[in-house]
Amino acid sequence: MTDLTNLTLADARDGLAKGDYTSVELTEAHIKSMEAHRNLNAFITETPEKAIEMAKASDAKRAKGEAGKMEGLPIAIKDLFCTEGVQTTAASHILEGFKPQYESTVTANLFNNGAVMLGKANLDEFAMGSSNTSSYYGNVINPWKGKDGKDLVPGGSSGGSAAAVAAHLALAATGTDTGGSIRQPASYCGIVGLKPTYGRCSRWGVVAFASSLDQAGPMTKTVRDAAIMLGAMAGHDAKDSTSAPMAVPDFEAALTGDIRGMKIGIPKEYRVDGMPEEINKLWDNGIAMLRDAGAEVVDVTLPHTKYALGTYYIVAPAEASSNLARYDGLRYGQRVMDEGDSLDDMYMKSRAAGFGKEVQRRIMIGTYVLSAGYYDAYYNKALKVRRRIYEDFATAFGTVDTILAPTAPSAAFAIGDNEDDPVKMYLNDVFTVPASLAGLPGLSVPTGLSADGLPLGLQLIGKPFDEETVLRVGGVLESAANFTATPFGQEG
Amino acid sequence: MSSLDKETVRKIAHLSRINVSEEGLVELAGDLTRILDFVEELQEVDVEGYAPLTSVADLTLPLRKDEVTDGNIQQKVLANAPMTDNGCFVVPKVIE
Numbered sequence: 001m002t003d004l005t006n007l008t009l010a011d012a013r014d015g016l017a018k019g020d021y022t023s024v025e026l027t028e029a030h031i032k033s034m035e036a037h038r039n040l041n042a043f044i045t046e047t048p049e050k051a052i053e054m055a056k057a058s059d060a061k062r063a064k065g066e067a068g069k070m071e072g073l074p075i076a077i078k079d080l081f082c083t084e085g086v087q088t089t090a091a092s093h094i095l096e097g098f099k100p101q102y103e104s105t106v107t108a109n110l111f112n113n114g115a116v117m118l119g120k121a122n123l124d125e126f127a128m129g130s131s132n133t134s135s136y137y138g139n140v141i142n143p144w145k146g147k148d149g150k151d152l153v154p155g156g157s158s159g160g161s162a163a164a165v166a167a168h169l170a171l172a173a174t175g176t177d178t179g180g181s182i183r184q185p186a187s188y189c190g191i192v193g194l195k196p197t198y199g200r201c202s203r204w205g206v207v208a209f210a211s212s213l214d215q216a217g218p219m220t221k222t223v224r225d226a227a228i229m230l231g232a233m234a235g236h237d238a239k240d241s242t243s244a245p246m247a248v249p250d251f252e253a254a255l256t257g258d259i260r261g262m263k264i265g266i267p268k269e270y271r272v273d274g275m276p277e278e279i280n281k282l283w284d285n286g287i288a289m290l291r292d293a294g295a296e297v298v299d300v301t302l303p304h305t306k307y308a309l310g311t312y313y314i315v316a317p318a319e320a321s322s323n324l325a326r327y328d329g330l331r332y333g334q335r336v337m338d339e340g341d342s343l344d345d346m347y348m349k350s351r352a353a354g355f356g357k358e359v360q361r362r363i364m365i366g367t368y369v370l371s372a373g374y375y376d377a378y379y380n381k382a383l384k385v386r387r388r389i390y391e392d393f394a395t396a397f398g399t400v401d402t403i404l405a406p407t408a409p410s411a412a413f414a415i416g417d418n419e420d421d422p423v424k425m426y427l428n429d430v431f432t433v434p435a436s437l438a439g440l441p442g443l444s445v446p447t448g449l450s451a452d453g454l455p456l457g458l459q460l461i462g463k464p465f466d467e468e469t470v471l472r473v474g475g476v477l478e479s480a481a482n483f484t485a486t487p488f489g490q491e492g
Numbered sequence: 493m494s495s496l497d498k499e500t501v502r503k504i505a506h507l508s509r510i511n512v513s514e515e516g517l518v519e520l521a522g523d524l525t526r527i528l529d530f531v532e533e534l535q536e537v538d539v540e541g542y543a544p545l546t547s548v549a550d551l552t553l554p555l556r557k558d559e560v561t562d563g564n565i566q567q568k569v570l571a572n573a574p575m576t577d578n579g580c581f582v583v584p585k586v587i588e
Contacts, residue, residue: 328509
């Protein structure tokens, strides 16, 4: 039998339906792979017993003729989703040992659709980072290696999810994206990552970072897999007041392969100074592929692109400082307290011991920009610039159907690089942050390799709630690029 | 307006309720100043007449009936608390 971990989600779904193998067999193969690749540190918590139990239940369900959209398919869950009775840490010391008493809406939707959970994937602490080096539970290692053989970052914050899918430890994984945390690690690990429109997936039960930006989405081997998985995650949820009361389309049906006559926008502002030549070339190749497929390529302008990162690094920390106020050492999480301490002493000691460096920095920047005297100059100003960025996209989408741009300004870098200055790390998000600020869907598709043999992705940005167009064009890009490289060389 | 001194960082750390050592304050002053320098470029954007965008969700926040929808889950609420007593969270003494 072929190695079941090499299957795509779609293949595995069809193989299960045909009875070629059972969910238990599929799940066992992935548990073995997960155990064999512990060096990647992709998981904070492995849940093999739960996985087998879920797989057995799924096989029984299928025998009765009831199969959901993800029936029997083993996946990884980013450890930012609350999972009932299973430790949920957000990669932070402050939540070590926290066992949610409820299930997040997205994981509940996936499980109701038959998905099997292999474990909780590693991430940057509270999803704050672009390298997965801020996790309290250790760095995640990218399964890909450059020519010098150094350990590389998988990207972040959904680094464990990306590494798990790229190394075939899971058929797919959930991620969350606040400023690029699905798309950038997908690009660094050579997989597909889709950040849906803000409001498409419920945020209920997802540990909050920046509530006006956070959005859950699928991380998969193929565009088709992303379409299947998004359909099983999405949907209106009364428990999230920003969840959109809209029907979930059949995303897979959007993959017609026909983009003739569609208009693809190319934003000139994304050709930033100092962009590596190989990224420019990757982008040009992508443009040629879409043109060859019959699409019309149109230049568009997004004049405020340059200000997106600055806007993001005010808005996101401001929301984080408010969201993370809940970690008070009282109701859940770590408490640090000495005899005779006041309530304030306890808050201050618990939060100092529980939060890592980057999280502390962001809470403090957020607190500062929201404080009396600075609110207007920083926070309110950033919100006004955010509107200009939002309107830039709205104007561009008056003439084009989707926008094509690079996902990240580089390939994966070595662990330890960009750590000396927080701002250097932030620059990794330069191409992903604008769509996040505007709440738009963004899909990263691997389309080429760097000179060093590392994967590089291109990103399609769509109109609000038009994931279908993004997926359709992404499918065409995927076929044309024919990206077959794997971290295992030719064998995969 | 963007260079932060140690005393300002001490104040922010207190507002954030995070204990920071003296050396930590100096390091944070450097880091936070670099971040503020970076975001300084927003000042050059003309936003005259543009309203702040707090959410991209194009909807009116829904209202529901004002009625109890859950309850009787005291054990669940307390399950992850570091310290409880008689069905209550335990906090340090806050009154003399």
